């Protein structure tokens with residue numbers, strides 16, 4: 007019985023895993039950029055989800071790979087379509103805060119069948135995007151939990 011955290015209960019460790027300890031840097035685009043430029047940005051930044059912000063840098067939308075694929079199929083004018091036309095928009099965005107338990111985020115990802123959540127901070131006029139949590143971050147957390155319990 008020589009676990010690094012042998013004295014610590016597994017359930018306690020799980021609840022101590024917070025969003026801020028596992029989040030990634032968010033990639034945001036303006037509402038005005040074209041579908042074409044959003045696709046380029048997605049490849050450039052190597053992410054699967056882009057967050058869309060307005061002129062005040064507040065969260066207004068989410069763009070997934072399939073959102074961009076769907077709008078591109080059979081459409082030759084994607085450099086003329088702004089992303090705000092095709093994005094999933096507020097108030098239908100699922101988000102989280104940096105102090106939330108990662109377990110709650112995992113539950114939301116599965117329940118809503120989505121790949122990523124923006125980590126936000128509340129402001130008077132809306133939500134500022136400060137991070138990104140994806141299924142990859144959850145997998146990394148799962149692994150660190152196993153390692154910390156010598157599994």
Ligand code: ADP
Pocket residue numbers: 055068069070071072073093094098099100101119120121122123124
């Ligand atoms: P994909 O569409 O590439 O499979 P997702 O499963 O993440 O990727 O997205 C499915 C749908 O849910 C898309 O239309 C996307 O805009 C939307 N979506 C993705 N993330 C969120 C989120 N955090 N809140 C609300 N909707 C989201």
